[in-house]
Amino acid sequence: MQHHIRTTLQLGQLLLSARKHQGLSQAELAARLGLSQARISQLEQQPQTITALQLLQLTSVLGLELLVQSRDNTQDTGSTEAEW
Template identity: 50%
Template sequence: MSLTLPPQRLLTALQLGQLLLAARKRRALTQAQVGARLGLSQNRVSYLEQHPDELSFKQLLGWCAVVGLELSLGERGRSGSTTKTEW
């Protein structure tokens, strides 16, 4: 099984939570292990996987580092996206 995920386009917080959970599982990390590295309890990691809209930016960057993700931002619509999302 490959340990890499292809780049993902995220348009909702729910998608972010699913990606963080999938990356954690691909790295065979428990919620407790991720929490220990981020200074969070296992319960908080579980909660944030279900409610990623409550992650702080600092937590998101740390979480990405722990599970081997890279955060990349770009202008919407540059790669052929036709999806419109209201913020």
């Protein structure tokens, strides 16, 4: 299933959902990544603080793949550059 992520809030929700889908607690995920449980909580609640390395590690552990592609402007949902 594909998820379109255009805001940091959507990213946090996806990370939380994927972790729960894998049956992992924040502590278990943190242990696999060498992070603290508090950092996992922060990444889910405030994903704007994530580093590129952490994002790639999280996607790997959670069985996700990061794909970046050009957006079809005819399907733009009104997001603006201010979100970035």
